[in-house]
Amino acid sequence: MIKQTKEEEGDSLKLNFDQIETTCLPRFNGGEGKLLANLFTDARVKILRGRLEPGASIGFHCHATSCEVVYILDGSGKMITEEGEERLTAGECHYCPLGASHSLCNDSGADLLFFAVVPQQV
Secondary structure, three states: OOOEEOOOOOOOOOOOHHHOOOEEEEOHHHOOOEEEEEEEEOOOEEEEEEEEOOOOEEEEEEOOOOOEEEEEEEOEEEEEEOOEEEEEEOOOEEEEOOOOEEEEEOOOOOOEEEEEEEEOOO
8 A cells, every 4th residue: 555655754755645556445345436546645644636536435444553534625425524524625734642543535416535644653
């Protein structure tokens, strides 16, 4: 799943997601359809630009060792959490704190494009 990595700590890095190979992840975390992902990872963070086609989802999962920030770039969908559902559209952000669970679903008729950051515990 790792498509671009950075080995040295402390160096800054410009990421161009158009130049990172797209990986197709069917039924990601037990979801429906496929997640198309451009992923950067190193020892401290995972950064992902993802696309869910209509009807696709990322399965419900717990962030037992990290938090996650999901920013919707284009399209709309819903985030399912332990508290219920929240609608998300382009320009909106969802925060999943450490220990919480969530699932992202594209229940619209167009692609859902998002950006996610998952810091790793050190």
